[in-house]
Amino acid sequence: MEQTLLQARALIESTVSLHRRRPDPGPAAAHTDVAVLGEAVADLVLGARHSVCLAITGKDAFGRIARESLAMLDSGPVVRLLCAPEVADGSLCQLTRTPGARFEVRVSEAELRDIVVVDGAAALVRATAGNAKGQATQVNDPAAVRALELLFAGAWSRGRKLDDHLALSHRLRSELTRRILERLRDGYTDDAAARDLNVSLRTYRRHVAEIMRELGANSRFQAGVRAVELGLLSE
Template sequence: MEQTLLKARALIESTVSLHRRRPAQGSAAPHTDVAVLGETLEGLVRGARHSVCVAMTGNEAFHHAAGKALAAVESGLVVRLLCAPQVVDGTLAVLTRVPGARFEARVSEAELRDIFVVDGAAALVQAAAGNAKGHATQVNDPAAVRALELLFAGAWSRGRKLDDYLALSPKLRSELTRRILERLRDGYTDDAASRDLNVSLRTYRRHVAEIMRELGAGSRFQAGVRAVELGLLSE
């Protein structure tokens, strides 16, 4: 699966690069900036017949445009929302209650790219992470769309259901907890981890003890296993 996802990511990047080198032809310009991003996504949703898969990282322009487009989905569509932890807010909760469509939402700690895939036939992908202008590329090439589907499916399978994620203690959903868990997973000593996080050794150990208590773990190894099960940490 990991090799498949790596190949899918490479194909996506090469396809985006190819589109960016091609000159725009009429109205089928491969780039859509913030001014028309919403129109493009709304057009994709209007053409949807079966499913819409969306991954959101917190990019404000993409988040706003995707939310507006999804608010108008028709009855019968299956909509899967995969979001980074910073996107888990009231906006996402409202989206999952749009009448008519069947919404499913999961939270992923994995690295994501803002993507929008419709019926496995067409897609839109954020052209560059952190692009301030919101440039995106509409993708219609079947192989590239399939690659995006594979990338989404892999991240979706490892994501945590939204309701389960929201049921976690706020302490377990904090950025500091994630960073501590990563260092526990990577085998940092307490001294090295505390220095890396710029906290005292005593404070670091107190946080570790609190995390273990919240996870109901009797050892650090057990805490790591539990964190993976809860989707707080990748394997």
Template sequence: MTSASAGSPNGRPNERPNGRPETGDATPAEHAAHVEKTLLQARALIESTVSLYRRRPDPGTTAPHSDVAVLGEAVEQLVFRARHSVCVALPDADVFALIARKALAELAPGPVVRLLCAPQVADAELGALARSPGARFEIRVSEAELRDIVIADGTTALVRAGAGSAKGQATLVNDRAAVRALELLFAGAWSGGRKLDDHLALSPRLLGDLTRRILERLRNGYTDDAAARDLNMSLRTYRRHVAEIMRELNASSRFQAGVRAVELGLLLE
């Protein structure tokens, strides 16, 4: 989080010819890139699996659900039949989110529920849901790209199409390998999410794209001069933004600000 090593003309840490830092261990930036690559591979696997599933000849298992009433019934059946666990991802505050939230609100105590949502879905009502009597809810907010998913007991999942002519349709998946791939994608996003209460307590300033870009450069060891040039702003303006971010994070140093940003899911580890 401090200034870059000497001898780096652009203000970044010294690198070997292959682009890796001189230290033998992976840097936080390399780790983040590895996590992102893994999530992209998992997402590609899911897209491929769901596509193959739709082309299967058995319509009883793979019939798409697009009608709101039918979709609501499918989600409720999946959630209410769960005995051990329910994982739900909600990327948008749309009809699917309303259906899923309604089903979870009516769920009898028993299964552990993990709800992962995008920032635009998170609100105080979700907090009330987590605090309802008998509930076993864990709710996190993620900046990662999500897909509408409901996974029950690690054996069955409902996946909603994300784009194209099939958008709005949902496919029921009960193939163990496909469901496992969905679980891995969910787990990757979940690990980088922040708790709902932490998210609701965040200043809007910390959720902006500029803050994320500044935090990334602090973490990667840019000097102030290099970071300001990279972000096309004056050194004075950059330092003012850094001071404001540290104040919002209640951090006494840039390193502490970076640690706090990772804890809150503002940056990948």
């Protein structure tokens, strides 16, 4: 998977470089401002025939427009919605229960970018840095779209299902839990992990016991497996 993502990034970079060398980039590299962003997202989503891959990072205009567009889909394409933890809520469950629709929602802890990829043929990428935050780039170049689709697939494979995310307690979603799980995964002794986290050995072991109980695990190995299944840890 890591090699695939590296190849995908290289493909995107080469495609961008190719577009920069062209005297006229044409509509494939056209920027979409906030005023027409809604129309662009809706046109892509509602025009999909086979698949929609969508990543949402916040509850701003892009996220609202994307969700409204998805709600208008009655049936047809397979929809994969990947969202940041702060976006995940019970309202997304309604999308998955739309009659005739084929929705799946996952939550990712990784850094995401707002993106729509439709039918593996067209994409819209939201800019996130500097003054371009309110802009998006529409991409029609087949190689670039395929690369974006591969990057989305990589993030999707590491995400956890929405139902699993909503079922997790606040304790399991905390930064401390993530750091403890990482040290369990990496084979730290309890003494070394406690020193690394700057807590007492007793406190560390108490946290480990609580995490195992929350995960319903009988051993640390089982806790690690469960953490990977829930997307709390990478493999």
